[in-house]
Amino acid sequence: MSPRMNRMQALVELAETELDKTAQTLAVIRAQHAEALTQLEALTSYAKEYGQVSTNQSTLISPIQLQTRHAFGEKLGQAVVAQTIQVDELVDTVESARQSWLEKRVRVKALQALLDKLKLGAQIKLDKQEQHMMDELAAQSVILRRADSTL
Numbered sequence: 001m002s003p004r005m006n007r008m009q010a011l012v013e014l015a016e017t018e019l020d021k022t023a024q025t026l027a028v029i030r031a032q033h034a035e036a037l038t039q040l041e042a043l044t045s046y047a048k049e050y051g052q053v054s055t056n057q058s059t060l061i062s063p064i065q066l067q068t069r070h071a072f073g074e075k076l077g078q079a080v081v082a083q084t085i086q087v088d089e090l091v092d093t094v095e096s097a098r099q100s101w102l103e104k105r106v107r108v109k110a111l112q113a114l115l116d117k118l119k120l121g122a123q124i125k126l127d128k129q130e131q132h133m134m135d136e137l138a139a140q141s142v143i144l145r146r147a148d149s150t151l
Helices: 003-056 063-150
Strands: none
Touching: 003 063
16 A cells, blocks of 8 residues: 555544544433433422322421422422433533534545545556556567567
8 A cells, every 4th residue: 555545544544433432422422311311301200299299188287397398399390490401401412422423424434435536546557557567568479479480
């Protein structure tokens, strides 16, 4: 391989390594998003159930218990809001990582196409050289045969 093709091959391999790392990062971020979404669904469900239980209670409760339940309900609501914000941020992070992965994938494909073009050009050049050598050998063979026949 020519030095230019060697350099291009190294660039392709480096770009592929970067693509693999970006793909791994994207997978980790997607897993974090899925986990955060599951936590949000669990929190939302629990908050809904807690709100139904406290309003459905038919027994009398003391003002302190009522105040405690109300404070806990508010904390649950705050936790749901905080988890929603985290999920939304992770959606943005997933999209950013996906965009980065797509850009790196396009780069790998472009570099690979260029390397393929270089290899094809080199092969065409070698084929032409080989054909030229074969033509010269054929011409020399004809010259030698003519020389032998004139002797």
